[in-house]
Amino acid sequence: MTSSLIPFPDTITTPRLVLRAPRAQDAKAINDAIRESFASLHQWMLWAREIPTLHETEEFARENASRYRRREDFPILLWERETDLLVGASGLHPRDWSVPSFEIGYWVRSSREGQGFVTETVEALTRAAFEHLHAERIVIRCDARNVRSARVAERAGYTLEATLRRDARAPDGHLRDTLQFVRLAGE
Numbered sequence: 695m696t697s698s699l700i701p702f703p704d705t706i707t708t709p710r711l712v713l714r715a716p717r718a719q720d721a722k723a724i725n726d727a728i729r730e731s732f733a734s735l736h737q738w739m740l741w742a743r744e745i746p747t748l749h750e751t752e753e754f755a756r757e758n759a760s761r762y763r764r765r766e767d768f769p770i771l772l773w774e775r776e777t778d779l780l781v782g783a784s785g786l787h788p789r790d791w792s793v794p795s796f797e798i799g800y801w802v803r804s805s806r807e808g809q810g811f812v813t814e815t816v817e818a819l820t821r822a823a824f825e826h827l828h829a830e831r832i833v834i835r836c837d838a839r840n841v842r843s844a845r846v847a848e849r850a851g852y853t854l855e856a857t858l859r860r861d862a863r864a865p866d867g868h869l870r871d872t873l874q875f876v877r878l879a880g881e
């Protein structure tokens with residue numbers, strides 16, 4: 695399958711959010727959200743070792759815009775419809791087009807945690823993956839200690855299928871167990 699031919703929408707609208715690919719001009723908003731949320735991101739996300747410079751965030755946004763345009767990957771920003779605030783980021787990441795299977799990741803800015811925005815996003819991306827990409831399998835993986843993340847997967851209807859013991863190094867250097875949640879087409 696040639697990924698550039700895949701008809702995945704540019705924008706997905708949910709009751710409270712607009713979900714769309716990053717653009718270079720979003721860099722300031724993304725960088726501000728990362729700064730606000732750094733303590734939490736640093737705890738759980740390997741990429742958040744240091745606060746990125748604005749230039750690095752611009753590069754990230756440009757690169758991800760281009761990957762989305764080519765339908766190689768579906769990095770997503772969450773924008774609050776009521777305020778236009780950047781609420782967080784997510785992504786629907788192709789893992790095996792021959793299945794097809796995907797993985798969803800996410801983070802939310804600290805001031806918008808605990809309001810259901812991430813669950814709303816995961817539900818919408820899950821629907822879009824089944825509808826537009828004919829996904830057979832979507833996984834969400836998180837550190838077994840990341841209770842908030844596991845709760846998102848459960849709320850969005852994912853089922854715990856495995857605990858992968860000593861699966862990876864957490865950002866703090868400790869070996870982590872990984873919870874693997876899954877949703878299958880038709881479930």
Ligand SMILES: CC(C)(COP(=O)(O)OP(=O)(O)OC[C@H]1O[C@@H](n2cnc3c(N)ncnc32)[C@H](O)[C@@H]1OP(=O)(O)O)[C@@H](O)C(=O)NCCC(=O)NCCS
Pocket residue numbers: 734735738739800801802803806807808809810811812813814835836837840842843845846
């Ligand atoms: C993991 C993370 C994304 C979870 O964020 P979250 O805000 O708890 O998730 P949601 O946006 O789905 O919000 C759910 C919470 O809002 C509450 N809520 C309020 N209004 C809601 C609504 N309309 N719909 C659903 N939930 C709502 C829920 O009860 C829930 O609270 P609870 O967990 O205390 O029961 C966030 O903690 C984070 O960004 N952590 C750092 C990065 C990270 O760990 N990413 C995941 C790596 S695997």
